[in-house]
Amino acid sequence: MLKEFLVSTKNRYQLIDITEKVEEIIRESKIKEGICLIFTPHSTAGIILTENENGLKEDWLSFFKKLTSGIDFLHNQIDDNADSHILSGLLGQEKVLAIQDGELIRGPWQQIFLVEFDGPRNRKVIVKTIGGIDTKKI
């Protein structure tokens, strides 16, 4: 099963919690057991699991700025978003999670976030599930 949804971002750098939307898709898919790929088909956005706490969300932005500061990026001569590409590639644009008994397996402080590095934009998120083979039924 593959489904997609859109996220409208408001700032250049922003963390958006997409956990509810992803879990709604998992429930609707009626998959009982398998794995789930959460993927954003962009090269200036990322997917992470982190705690949804306002201070921490600000800390992520401070961290991103520290990582890419002080470099004279060549790509900025073409398009002023080298930092966005680097941070997107570094964090990765996908996460893989397990599904068991119809539920996504994640810890209580592992919310799923789309990370915007070059907003505001409309971003696509793809959720792909693969079911395990239930050998009893085959």
Place this chain on the structure above:
Amino acid sequence: MLKEFLVSTKNRYQLIDITEKVEEIIRESKIKEGICLIFTPHSTAGIILTENENGLKEDWLSFFKKLTSGIDFLHNQIDDNADSHILSGLLGQEKVLAIQDGELIRGPWQQIFLVEFDGPRNRKVIVKTIGGIDTKKI
């Protein structure tokens, strides 16, 4: 197949080699061909593949400290572990590997490590395998 095991960590930052335990689970599952998700359901720990060499394990800790130094984290006003969350999210809490002929495919210097960023704690590791469809049998 989904199995889990616990790891007791001893230090605040620590790399623990979990390769043997993961490979034992793969063998017990009798899966011949497919993929394997190695996941830790925590937001202050991570999973990486790296060489198990004592100097390098120390180097990882120096690197982690360099990455998060010099930032006045807001989350530390609530819980003094913003660095732990950031490093966990950055490294990621999961790895996906291939299984072929009943064996996990990895290079000789790719040991699987649980990385503790906020220990000492008891950490859970989940191993989920998904078998390929053997179309000859269906």
Place this chain on the structure above:
Amino acid sequence: MLKEFLVSTKNRYQLIDITEKVEEIIRESKIKEGICLIFTPHSTAGIILTENENGLKEDWLSFFKKLTSGIDFLHNQIDDNADSHILSGLLGQEKVLAIQDGELIRGPWQQIFLVEFDGPRNRKVIVKTIGGIDTKKI
């Protein structure tokens, strides 16, 4: 389905676009729907998705150098490549992508790159596909 191919790298740090080769393997596999693991079984190389633009490829190298500079690595007393191991583990040695209607799902600026951190070398890349269960056929 599991296939592998070799990449000969020329520099110590280098980004090599492997998108065409991976997509050729997907087409040959005739898989219609599922997921694909792209994995390099090395601890001093990585896999990322980023835009194939010459300036940006240089920017990645500047970024890698900034990340690991100023640390007196212990592993360098054994083998002068602590930076290579750290960057490989940080970026990760694998990516997971979805396959739908026989095509790899990725954005137009998401090229697949093998990242060399300790070249020149011959590097192996493994492509493993897992098909979804087509319940209509079972």
